[in-house]
Amino acid sequence: MKIVHPLIKYVRPGFLSTTNCAGCGNGIIAQSILRAVDELEMDIDDFVFVSGIGCAAWIPSPFFNADVLHTTHGRPIAFATGVKLSNPKLRVMVVSGDGDLVAIGGNHFIHAARRNIDLTVICANNGIYGMTGGQVGPTTPSGLKTATTPYGNLERPFDLPNLAKAAGAVYVARWTTYHARQLTKSIKRAVQKKGFSFIEVISQCPVQFGRRTGAGNAVTMMQNYKKNSVSIKKVDKLKENELKGKIIVGEFIDREEPELCEEIAKMRERIG
């Protein structure tokens, strides 16, 4: 009997081999997204996957057998905004890296959250610029040595869930690649949620981050994700020093707010 991967039906024919390095967390994220689509029993043809530039941007492009818009560095959320506004029936999901979404694209990120436009944004956060060879990024922990911080990173990293929350996102979660099941569940929630949803996935880049910062190989990195993760539900009970170096995971917010496309439709009705 031939064993077929249950998600292979979502992969573009002829594009089976990925460009990820061995052990890269991007594969887990790709699977979690496709599994969420599958479990939701949604038609993948109703989705448009939008990505920017970077290793993470290659999660949907070209592998997902759906409409895929692989855009320019930093701009996927702005492209996705145009897609969604002009055809609100489409389910629009942005998948990109930390550098792409919150360094060069940071402005689009906070403004899309502020507008509360119905997008699902998934950030594969490897804490580094993977594709260009391991330079410091906006989420690189302080002190770490990277290709462009040979004496250690002097800057502080962004806390993405709290940034998204403050900017107005209605659903925000953080997981690591170790939490594949929870991640899938979160993606399902985010896709169904009307409004701007954001999920940060702490993801291992063994080749650039692991090698340059001494974080080890993929297995070590994932073991550390397991060891260092603390559920957001338990955070209140812990003291500040107990939280040091921990990764707070879980759902940061899940709230209802008026969604932009729906508000535009109402405005059109109103002015008749």
Add this chain to the structure above:
Amino acid sequence: MKKEIRIAGFGGQGVVLSGVILGKAAVLYDRKRAIQTQSYGAEARGGGARSEIVISDEDIDYPKVINPDILVAMSQQALDKYVKDLKPKGILIVDSELVKDLPEDYIFSLYRVPASQIASNEFGRIIVANMIMLGFLVSLTEVVSLKALKNSVRESVPKGTEEMNIKAVERGRKIGEVVIK
């Protein structure tokens, strides 16, 4: 016939609107050709405002006013700045309240219209001074027909203020008639 008109004053006097009203009157109601341009930016924001209109029976090629046939000055500053451009034997119309220092020797026809004075005394609204000026200008020069002017005013002013503005135009026209007699 091609007529070039420059209306100048300061921001808030409806200078730009006056030009637009004249242009609309010419194009939409008299079926002539017209082009309106205006000054923007530093000049406008610094207090000065300028609107220019070219009206002609034929296609207008060059859209800018270089030497106007008619200058309407709604401030001293505007007069000082633009009077030198006026064509010889051109028409200069000033608001007599706002423009006191006039050139000593000139070769153009000068009209002093108390537009802002009438606007505040008779209408209680200084803002209609530009309409009084338009009424005067049109009755004096017939660059557009009075009917076209009134139609254009109705279409261009905020809803609910049409009658007041038309009255102001009429008031200006009357001054013009007296002058012509």
Add this chain to the structure above:
Amino acid sequence: MSNKVLTGLHFMQGDIACAEGAIAAGCRFFAGYPITPATEIAERMAKRLPEVGGTYAQMEDELGSMAAIIGASWTGTRAMTATSGPGISLMLENIGYAIATETPCVVVNVQRGAPSTGSATLSFQGDILQARRGSHGEYETIALAPSSSQEMFDLTIKAFNLAEKFRTPVFLLADAFIGHMREEVLIPDKSKINIVKRKLPPCKMSLNEYKSSLDENVAPMPIFGHGFKSHVTGSTHNSYGKRDVTNYEALDYEVKLLSKKISKHKREIISVDSEIKDSNVVLISYGTTYRAVREARKMLKRDNINVGSFRLITLWPFPEEEIEDLAKKVKKIIVLENNLGQIVTYIKAAVKGEAEVIFLPPQVLGTLHKPDYIVDKVKEVI
């Protein structure tokens, strides 16, 4: 205001005429960011689009505006943005993306005094070469230059038609002068406005069928939401649309295809306005500069001097053959531009020494050429 396309006679600013042209052309998405002297277009679109069932988006910057109209275009919607110098500079990366991904859209540049922030309210023709070569790489582009409010309306429609037909961004290169000037605009009845519809693939083409349509004759566009499973990428791709960024053959294939798509259809795209008769001297102009040329010719005629006029309505692709022909018929060519010489370099190349080419900027950059200044120059050279 009615919810439909306007018709009849209007006294309109160029910027407003451009917005109305877009609405008439079926544009239903606009994304932009305020900037003088293009803001009036955005303001008009913000008011009008919801009335006709469209969407206006004020983005956080011009990078996002350009991105958003490309996204909208991929859903099958006609989309436009309008800006000026600083904004165009920010848009350039994504304009290149639109060229590479063959995304129809219209980009209006109401040119202002520049470089840098320059003079927001002053007119200029400073971005002519930027429209041709501003984004990185090798490509062809389409740009039109309106010279009246009426043309702000007409050429916006034409820009949409060219964009849809050739699947490419089209520039409307206006300037502050034409954008802010008011004059008459006659809007024909809706039935008289010719609208080119975008070619879509028949439902679910096979990969091989799709491949065979990928030639310089413009492939149908597999827009989103129809099960085409489109893969749109700015990365170099092969004939299957598959990313191939390590082979020179793929690069060679894509760049040549994109360029040929425009150059092969040049005759259809290019429009010029030529009145030469038997004059030995001809004035070449485009956009607002043409207005000064018209006045100058009238003045010259009064002195019994007959000079020709050759106006470029299409700036890009450059009407090389038309200029070459022209050069054979005349002795002297005076090129008028409101800059220090941009299109004139292309004209000189096309003239190939067949006629003398004289460049004439206005006396004061940014201002319209004074007609008597042109007259004097003509009298000097004849």
